[in-house]
Amino acid sequence: MLSDKFTISHEQLHSAIVEIFTSIGMPYDHAKLVADVLVEAELRGIPSHGVVRIKDYLGLWSQNRLNINAKPKIEYETLSTALVDGDNGLGMISGNFAMQSAISKANDAGTGWVAVNNSNHFGIAGYYALMAIDHDMIGIAMTNANPTVAPTFSKQAMLGTNPIAFAVPTKNEQVFLADFATAPIARGKIELLEKQGKSVPKGMLQTCDGIPVTDPTAIKHGGTILPLGGDYEHAGHKGYCLTAIVDILTAVISGANFGPFVPPQVSYIKEKNNCPGKGLGHFFGAIRLDAFRPAEKVKEYMDLWIQTMRSALPIDTEQPVLIPNDPEIEMIDFHKTNGITLLPEILNELKKTLNELSIPIPDNLT
Amino acid sequence: MLSDKFTISHEQLHSAIVEIFTSIGMPYDHAKLVADVLVEAELRGIPSHGVVRIKDYLGLWSQNRLNINAKPKIEYETLSTALVDGDNGLGMISGNFAMQSAISKANDAGTGWVAVNNSNHFGIAGYYALMAIDHDMIGIAMTNANPTVAPTFSKQAMLGTNPIAFAVPTKNEQVFLADFATAPIARGKIELLEKQGKSVPKGMLQTCDGIPVTDPTAIKHGGTILPLGGDYEHAGHKGYCLTAIVDILTAVISGANFGPFVPPQVSYIKEKNNCPGKGLGHFFGAIRLDAFRPAEKVKEYMDLWIQTMRSALPIDTEQPVLIPNDPEIEMIDFHKTNGITLLPEILNELKKTLNELSIPIPDNLT
Numbered sequence: 258m259l260s261d262k263f264t265i266s267h268e269q270l271h272s273a274i275v276e277i278f279t280s281i282g283m284p285y286d287h288a289k290l291v292a293d294v295l296v297e298a299e300l301r302g303i304p305s306h307g308v309v310r311i312k313d314y315l316g317l318w319s320q321n322r323l324n325i326n327a328k329p330k331i332e333y334e335t336l337s338t339a340l341v342d343g344d345n346g347l348g349m350i351s352g353n354f355a356m357q358s359a360i361s362k363a364n365d366a367g368t369g370w371v372a373v374n375n376s377n378h379f380g381i382a383g384y385y386a387l388m389a390i391d392h393d394m395i396g397i398a399m400t401n402a403n404p405t406v407a408p409t410f411s412k413q414a415m416l417g418t419n420p421i422a423f424a425v426p427t428k429n430e431q432v433f434l435a436d437f438a439t440a441p442i443a444r445g446k447i448e449l450l451e452k453q454g455k456s457v458p459k460g461m462l463q464t465c466d467g468i469p470v471t472d473p474t475a476i477k478h479g480g481t482i483l484p485l486g487g488d489y490e491h492a493g494h495k496g497y498c499l500t501a502i503v504d505i506l507t508a509v510i511s512g513a514n515f516g517p518f519v520p521p522q523v524s525y526i527k528e529k530n531n532c533p534g535k536g537l538g539h540f541f542g543a544i545r546l547d548a549f550r551p552a553e554k555v556k557e558y559m560d561l562w563i564q565t566m567r568s569a570l571p572i573d574t575e576q577p578v579l580i581p582n583d584p585e586i587e588m589i590d591f592h593k594t595n596g597i598t599l600l601p602e603i604l605n606e607l608k609k610t611l612n613e614l615s616i617p618i619p620d621n622l623t
Numbered sequence: 624m625l626s627d628k629f630t631i632s633h634e635q636l637h638s639a640i641v642e643i644f645t646s647i648g649m650p651y652d653h654a655k656l657v658a659d660v661l662v663e664a665e666l667r668g669i670p671s672h673g674v675v676r677i678k679d680y681l682g683l684w685s686q687n688r689l690n691i692n693a694k695p696k697i698e699y700e701t702l703s704t705a706l707v708d709g710d711n712g713l714g715m716i717s718g719n720f721a722m723q724s725a726i727s728k729a730n731d732a733g734t735g736w737v738a739v740n741n742s743n744h745f746g747i748a749g750y751y752a753l754m755a756i757d758h759d760m761i762g763i764a765m766t767n768a769n770p771t772v773a774p775t776f777s778k779q780a781m782l783g784t785n786p787i788a789f790a791v792p793t794k795n796e797q798v799f800l801a802d803f804a805t806a807p808i809a810r811g812k813i814e815l816l817e818k819q820g821k822s823v824p825k826g827m828l829q830t831c832d833g834i835p836v837t838d839p840t841a842i843k844h845g846g847t848i849l850p851l852g853g854d855y856e857h858a859g860h861k862g863y864c865l866t867a868i869v870d871i872l873t874a875v876i877s878g879a880n881f882g883p884f885v886p887p888q889v890s891y892i893k894e895k896n897n898c899p900g901k902g903l904g905h906f907f908g909a910i911r912l913d914a915f916r917p918a919e920k921v922k923e924y925m926d927l928w929i930q931t932m933r934s935a936l937p938i939d940t941e942q943p944v945l946i947p948n949d950p951e952i953e954m955i956d957f958h959k960t961n962g963i964t965l966l967p968e969i970l971n972e973l974k975k976t977l978n979e980l981s982i983p984i985p986d987n988l989t
Contacts, residue, residue: 333732337703338914367701411935411944432931435864477807498801502789548704572833578777
């Protein structure tokens with residue numbers, strides 16, 4: 258099945274990640290969660306949130322900036338809410354804990370909302386939103402992120418690309434999942450365009466002086482990402498509002514760091530000092546469908562919503578109108594059948610990590 | 624104070640609107656709510672949601688498409704949620720009822736979430752979000768709207784401009800309020816640009832064939848608004864996700880009409896037949912700050928968030944970085960001092976309505 262020596266099955270990848278994190282002392286259940294989320298990102302075709310992150314997490318750990326024995330705990334709660342301290346662990350640990358808590362609150366109170374402080378990178382937001390689906394609940398997950406985005410009229414990086422994931426159960430259609438950064442482009446994607454010698458589309462990037470550019474190298478010289486929409490004329494202030502809302506829900510409510518104070522999630526960037534909050538912040542929600550109407554009715558209606566949008570007239574008949582999650586579902590099927598092909602540099606990094614930790618490298622990769 | 628015969632004080636305008644709606648038989652308390660919301664829009668400098676709507680509401684009523692004696696009621700509830708039937712009244716009536724219910728639920732359960740079906744136009748979303756502020760709660764309000772926006776890759780109007788309002792209490796800074804349509808431009812604004820002989824900025828509009836245009840007349844010939852961001856290359860699929868989420872929360876949960884089935888809010892567009900849901904939908908939320916941390920701490924932290932964003936380096940020192948709600952607060956002050964100046968055609972329409980209903984026209988307008 259596996260086409261070449263750069264391709265690994267998702268099961269192999271999962272085992273390798275579990276071994277990496279248990280070998281440095283992370284509890285097995287936690288290592289499994291980290292592997293679940295990173296492999297899910299690779300399966301969905303979001304490699305920026307997959308294997309490439311392992312080195313970052315290990316780097317933060319080796320600098321004592323990440324607690325691999327984190328024990329997230331509820332600091333305060335009401336019938337429908339909780340505040341969770343992530344104990345400076347990876348966001349997968351606090352995220353899983355917090356989302357389960359949101360689901361449990363929703364069971365009792367109709368909805369559950371959990372804010373997390375003192376956390377770190379949690380991978381793809383969609384993973385947590387999807388946890389609600391089997392409970393016939395809408396799932397919501399958000400995180401803030403280190404600053405790369407300038408508010409409207411500014412040339413300074415003050416906000417992260419702060420993603421939102423929103424998952425809705427269905428009856429017969431595939432699950433609805435919108436999982437998107439609230440900025441128009443990720444920093445990693447800008448770097449990829451640079452490597453490929455390509456330009457960044459207009460309205461996404463500006464120089465350190467706030468001049469609009471399409472040259473991806475601008476970001477290395479103090480440039481910033483514009484909010485979704487672009488500049489003020491192109492309604493970028495709406496994107497600014499959206500990214501701000503995620504920052505407020507994840508950090509202002511929880512007491513995590515906001516905006517420019519969000520801790521970097523890579524070890525080559527130094528820790529920030531004198532920050533006003535605790536770590537990085539997340540926000541999770543679970544909404545029981547039958548807290549409003551019978552769940553079966555809502556799921557049938559969601560099917561109709563999906564069928565209706567899918568039937569919208571396409572501009573080009575070769576490119577049908579998509580429902581959020583369509584491309585990712587296709588990628589999951591492909592990757593489960595054909596394995597996950599890693600970029601040579603990412604694969605070499607993974608092999609190096611495995612070697613350093615004396616973990617055997619799967620035969621087909623050597 | 625009032626500068627000319629096109630200018631009316633907000634108190635005069637409020638009285639006139641109350642008289643208009645009570646004279647056709649709307650209960651006084653409801654007419655007052657309608658006036659509160661429409662005047663608040665004018666004060667905030669959002670005339671597209673102010674006086675201009677009176678004619679639309681009266682038109683719908685005269686065609687028996689709007690119930691001016693609506694009695695919104697809770698159809699189902701849990702500790703933190705409720706489903707409200709708006710009884711086919713104006714959205715101000717069900718919106719006020721639902722937001723109060725959300726606040727009351729939040730008092731008991733930490734948060735409150737109320738979905739509304741069988742409703743109509745509710746004016747500015749920000750009005751309802753702000754109702755939560757005095758209770759030390761975050762307020763959230765959304766509505767769907769009749770379709771003008773095409774999903775990514777489509778040339779068909781399938782979604783409304785579906786606004787979101789999000790209000791956050793502060794300690795010493797002015798209240799944070801982000802109130803924004805999730806599409807880049809409103810249909811009314813496109814018409815205004817046409818009247819002024821101006822172009823629509825790039826990435827906002829396409830022809831009935833899905834060709835990008837800046838010519839505002841395209842919208843009259845079957846053209847559609849693009850999602851926030853623009854086309855797929857410019858990350859418009861993220862705007863599509865956002866608008867879709869509002870449609871799902873307001874209509875799929877509540878059983879209101881979604882997307883292309885949302886009833887028109889002007890009388891010159893015919894009613895739709897065979898729609899799958901009940902009326903138009905809203906969604907409201909209230910989040911008690913102290914359901915997570917002491918409210919004073921959250922409010923102080925929100926002040927710091929605002930001060931931090933305001934201090935971001937501006938591109939142009941003549942245009943400081945703004946916090947959402949800054950321009951509107953300035954407009955409120957201006958309009959309270961100088962009165963609200965109506966466009967001649969809007970004022971004439973208002974006078975005509977007052978005449979028809981035998982309501983005296985304020986002296987200074989004659």
